[in-house]
Amino acid sequence: LDPQLWHACAGGMVQMPPVHSKVYYFPQGHAEHAQGPVVDLPAGRVPALVLCRVAAVRFMADPDTDEVFAKIRLAPVRPNEPGYAADADDAIGAAAAGGAQEDKPASFAKTLTQSDANNGGGFSVPRYCAETIFPRLDYSAYPPVQTVLAKDVHGVVWKFRHIYRGTPRRHLLTTGWSTFVNQKKLVAGDSIVFMRTENGDLCVGIRRAKKGGIGGPEFLHHHQPPPSP
Amino acid sequence: LDPQLWHACAGGMVQMPPVHSKVYYFPQGHAEHAQGPVVDLPAGRVPALVLCRVAAVRFMADPDTDEVFAKIRLAPVRPNEPGYAADADDAIGAAAAGGAQEDKPASFAKTLTQSDANNGGGFSVPRYCAETIFPRLDYSAYPPVQTVLAKDVHGVVWKFRHIYRGTPRRHLLTTGWSTFVNQKKLVAGDSIVFMRTENGDLCVGIRRAKKGGIGGPEFLHHHQPPPSP
DNA sequence: TTGTCGGCCGATCGCCGACAA
DNA sequence: TTGTCGGCGATCGGCCGACAA
Numbered sequence: 001l002d003p004q005l006w007h008a009c010a011g012g013m014v015q016m017p018p019v020h021s022k023v024y025y026f027p028q029g030h031a032e033h034a035q036g037p038v039v040d041l042p043a044g045r046v047p048a049l050v051l052c053r054v055a056a057v058r059f060m061a062d063p064d065t066d067e068v069f070a071k072i073r074l075a076p077v078r079p080n081e082p083g084y085a086a087d088a089d090d091a092i093g094a095a096a097a098g099g100a101q102e103d104k105p106a107s108f109a110k111t112l113t114q115s116d117a118n119n120g121g122g123f124s125v126p127r128y129c130a131e132t133i134f135p136r137l138d139y140s141a142y143p144p145v146q147t148v149l150a151k152d153v154h155g156v157v158w159k160f161r162h163i164y165r166g167t168p169r170r171h172l173l174t175t176g177w178s179t180f181v182n183q184k185k186l187v188a189g190d191s192i193v194f195m196r197t198e199n200g201d202l203c204v205g206i207r208r209a210k211k212g213g214i215g216g217p218e219f220l221h222h223h224q225p226p227p228s229p
Numbered sequence: 230l231d232p233q234l235w236h237a238c239a240g241g242m243v244q245m246p247p248v249h250s251k252v253y254y255f256p257q258g259h260a261e262h263a264q265g266p267v268v269d270l271p272a273g274r275v276p277a278l279v280l281c282r283v284a285a286v287r288f289m290a291d292p293d294t295d296e297v298f299a300k301i302r303l304a305p306v307r308p309n310e311p312g313y314a315a316d317a318d319d320a321i322g323a324a325a326a327g328g329a330q331e332d333k334p335a336s337f338a339k340t341l342t343q344s345d346a347n348n349g350g351g352f353s354v355p356r357y358c359a360e361t362i363f364p365r366l367d368y369s370a371y372p373p374v375q376t377v378l379a380k381d382v383h384g385v386v387w388k389f390r391h392i393y394r395g396t397p398r399r400h401l402l403t404t405g406w407s408t409f410v411n412q413k414k415l416v417a418g419d420s421i422v423f424m425r426t427e428n429g430d431l432c433v434g435i436r437r438a439k440k441g442g443i444g445g446p447e448f449l450h451h452h453q454p455p456p457s458p
Numbered sequence: 459t460t461g462t463c464g465g466c467c468g469a470t471c472g473c474c475g476a477c478a479a
Numbered sequence: 480t481t482g483t484c485g486g487c488g489a490t491c492g493g494c495c496g497a498c499a500a
Contacts, residue, residue: 115482120472124481166475170481174473344461349493353460395496399460403494 001068001153002203006059008107008195009068009153009205016070017054025050025074051077061153066184066206068153107195108133109207117188119178125162125171133194134171134202137164148173150194150204158204230297230382231432235288237336237424238297238382238434245299246283254279254303280306290382295413295435297382336424337362338436346417348407354391354400362423363400363431366393377402379423379433387433 007014017023027046052074061068108129115121130137137144144164151157161175186192189209196202236243246252256275281303290297337358344350359366366373373393380386390404415421418438425431 113482115484118483120470121483122473127480163473165473166481167477168480172473178472342461344463347462349491350462351494356459392494394494395460396498397459401494407493 001059001061002197003059004105004197005153005193005195005203005205006061006068006070008105008109008193008203009061009066009207011109011207016057017072019054019057021054022077023052023054023074025052025076053077063154065208066153067208068205105195105197106132107193109191109193111191111209112186112188114188117181117186117190119181121178123160123173123177123192125173127171129194130162130164130171133196134162135200137162137171139164148202150202152204230288230290231426232288233334233426234382234422234424234432234434235290235297235299237334237338237422237432238290238295238436240338240436245286246301248283248286250283251306252281252283252303254281254305282306292383294437295382296437297434334424334426335362336422338420338422340420340438341415341417343417346410346415346419348410350407352389352402352406352421354402356400358423359391359393359400362425363391364429366391366400368393377431379431381433 026049028048053076054072055075056071056073058071059068060071108126110116110126110129113124116123125134134148135146137146146162148160148162149157150160158180159176160173160180163172163174164170165172180186184206186206187209191207191209193205193207194202195205255278257277282305283301284304285300285302287300288297289300337355339345339355339358342353345352354363363377364375366375375391377389377391378386379389387409388405389402389409390406392401392403393399394401409415413435415435416438420436420438422434422436423431424434
């Protein structure tokens with residue numbers, strides 16, 4: 001999986017430690033994340049935190065849900081090993097430096113509205129996304145319309161009809177959009193990510209509103225009171 | 230799973246040895262069935278056949294495909310055990326006797342035609358099935374129509390509209406049929422089984438044309454040459 | 459008796475501009 | 480700028496009898 005698309009899907013809040021950097025491993029947090037909130041680690045037999053070196057990072061995506069995650073291989077640093085006493089939070093500095101030196105390709109994320117997710121509707125493309133991420137549209141045609149191809153995290157290519165129409169004018173994805181919504185089982189509140197790679201290719205990723213595990217969902221389903229007649 | 234529905238789905242060719250009867254266990258055949266045609270059992274260390282006693286039989290159905298199968302628990306009979314020298318094929322006789330003494334509820338199987346499996350079509354019910362398996366239809370109504378409920382191997386109830394119409398008259402399942410076909414992923418060549426239990430309830434099972442394992446499929450897909458224009 | 463076909467009607471899908479937030 | 484709505488045309492699902500095998 002392309003690391004840039006991975007980061008675009010994960011969002012700006014997610015930072016990954018570079019390989020060979022040092023991090024602290026928290027067994028308690030790991031156990032809670034894997035098994036749920038109620039855990040019993042044998043007190044005194046497992047240290048609260050373990051200084052480790054990042055041996056490998058693999059960027060992955062769930063085959064079914066497209067949700068991105070990472071597998072990080074950690075190797076514990078022994079106390080007698082050189083560098084053990086050094087401040088471990090140099091990992092953060094290294095991560096920040098590593099992130100800054102990487103190219104940040106243009107990407108755009110939008111949370112799906114009811115109209116976007118409803119069947120029978122298209123996708124309302126924010127102007128910024130259409131103008132900076134999508135391929136150039138020939139506005140001289142009437143109506144201005146083009147076919148947009150976007151590759152998802154699995155390399156599958158999706159085809160969308162991109163049209164600029166309506167009064168006032170706005171960018172829309174029509175044909176191909178509902179198929180995408182149904183196949184990916186997207187609902188209002190989920191987010192879609194468009195990213196343009198360096199060679200001009202377009203990628204598409206998704207970010208689910210409901211998340212499993214202890215990373216609580218920022219999105220709660222609000223029940224609208226029915227309009228009084 | 231109801232043994233009678235199980236037998237109706239498995240077909241008349243399938244006979245199960247009764248519990249406590251004696252059978253021969255063939256390790257070679259078992260290995261081929263489980264792993265494929267190429268196996269290497271350590272010659273001389275595993276006997277070609279083992280006399281066993283049937284300890285338990287469980288009638289089961291695949292949760293996804295509805296295909297029926299059975300789990301048979303075997304306990305080897307030791308050579309010094311009484312009855313070892315007795316002819317083991319008494320199992321067959323016992324099975325036949327056991328099968329005969331069981332009630333044989335009315336059941337009917339039909340292989341789905343193209344018209345049955347095609348979307349937009351209903352199911353053409355053979356007269357015998359409609360008259361002997363289905364609930365009595367009131368022919369005085371116009372048109373004669375009723376709702377038929379049938380329980381599948383998982384206990385899920387399916388609802389069909391059963392109508393007697395057309396010239397010449399014939400029995401058809403219309404509303405509800407295509408949903409059943411889609412949910413069960415039925416295609417032309419698969420078979421459907423209807424069975425009426427002693428208390429009058431209707432059951433429905435399916436028999437797939439394509440079978441996994443070494444039990445070769447009797448049904449081969451024949452490509453029809455397109456009609457000349 | 460029953461498999462297949464064309465007709466036909468209603469439901470749904472999905473594209474559209476009109477608004478208004 | 481863009482979210483939601485009603486309209487409406489095209490498509491599809493699915494029920495029907497006609498006909499023939």
